[in-house]
Amino acid sequence: xxxxxxxxxxxxxxxxxxxxxxxxxxxxxxxxxxxxxxxxxxxxxxxxxxxxxxxxxxxxxxxxxxxxxxxxxxxxxxxxxxxxxxxxxxxxxxxxxxxxxxxxxxxxxxxxxxxxxxx
Amino acid sequence: xxxxxxxxxxxxxxxxxxxxxxxxxxxxxxxxxxxxxxxxxxxxxxxxxxxxxxxxxxxxxxxxxxxxxxxxxxxxxxxxxxxxxxxxxxxxxxxxxxxxxxxxxxxxxxxxx
Numbered sequence: 001x002x003x004x005x006x007x008x009x010x011x012x013x014x015x016x017x018x019x020x021x022x023x024x025x026x027x028x029x030x031x032x033x034x035x036x037x038x039x040x041x042x043x044x045x046x047x048x049x050x051x052x053x054x055x056x057x058x059x060x061x062x063x064x065x066x067x068x069x070x071x072x073x074x075x076x077x078x079x080x081x082x083x084x085x086x087x088x089x090x091x092x093x094x095x096x097x098x099x100x101x102x103x104x105x106x107x108x109x110x111x112x113x114x115x116x117x118x119x
Numbered sequence: 120x121x122x123x124x125x126x127x128x129x130x131x132x133x134x135x136x137x138x139x140x141x142x143x144x145x146x147x148x149x150x151x152x153x154x155x156x157x158x159x160x161x162x163x164x165x166x167x168x169x170x171x172x173x174x175x176x177x178x179x180x181x182x183x184x185x186x187x188x189x190x191x192x193x194x195x196x197x198x199x200x201x202x203x204x205x206x207x208x209x210x211x212x213x214x215x216x217x218x219x220x221x222x223x224x225x226x227x228x229x230x231x232x
Contacts (some may be wrong), residue, residue: 034220043207043224044163049217057217093162095220106151106211108220113162 003027004096006111013084014119021079021114023094029074030096034108035067038091050077074098084118091115121146121212125223133231138195140226142208145189151211151218152184154193156204157225163207167193198230 003026013019023033032051036044048069050056056069068080077096081088092115095108122145132138140154151170155163167182169175169191175182181194191210195202205225211218 043222046219046221049219091162106218107153107165107168108209109165110155110162 033077
């Protein structure tokens with residue numbers, strides 16, 4: 001249980017284009033989803049937290065107009081990188097946290113990640 | 120500033136040995152603590168969660184928590200080459216009514232056959 005999928009697993013795009021990444025919780029309802037970014041040899045950095053049906057909360061230094069987050073349902077959140085530039089190239093990982101009886105507490109379960117390369 | 124500190128390693132142990140990974144955190148009121156394993160190029164995988172002082176065992180893994188010392192550790196018994204990965208300590212911090220996970224930079228473990 002507690003499986004999170006992410007799509008696409010990798011994407012290459014030209015500078016100035018927009019890229020959408022989907023994150024789905026497959027076998028539980030995710031009350032909260034998180035978006036992280038990880039640069040090579042660095043740890044995960046939280047970008048934003050989103051709860052279903054409400055606006056995402058962005059971390060300091062993360063541009064909300066550049067990284068658009070939509071959490072339309074308890075199983076789906078999307079991250080859109082708008083007008084991507086080479087410095088946005090990174091490993092983007094979502095995680096989901098939810099409650100399903102006594103199975104899930106506040107653990108975060110991670111998707112497999114999306115590797116974005118902006119040319 | 121909420122901080123989670125880990126020895127970056129690398130930590131190298133022979134197959135069959137015990138690997139000991141340590142982590143300290145800055146916020147005394149943190150309540151939830153996690154260990155994740157991350158293979159190169161992959162996303163983190165939850166190994167253990169611990170919420171109370173003391174030890175928690177799951178198979179070859181034992182997590183230890185000491186809230187007074189703000190210290191959490193992970194022991195891996197009978198280490199296997201497949202355990203070679205970066206181990207991330209993560210601690211929840213409450214901020215602005217929400218709970219966030221802050222990660223350490225990770226300790227790279229190599230288990231030598």
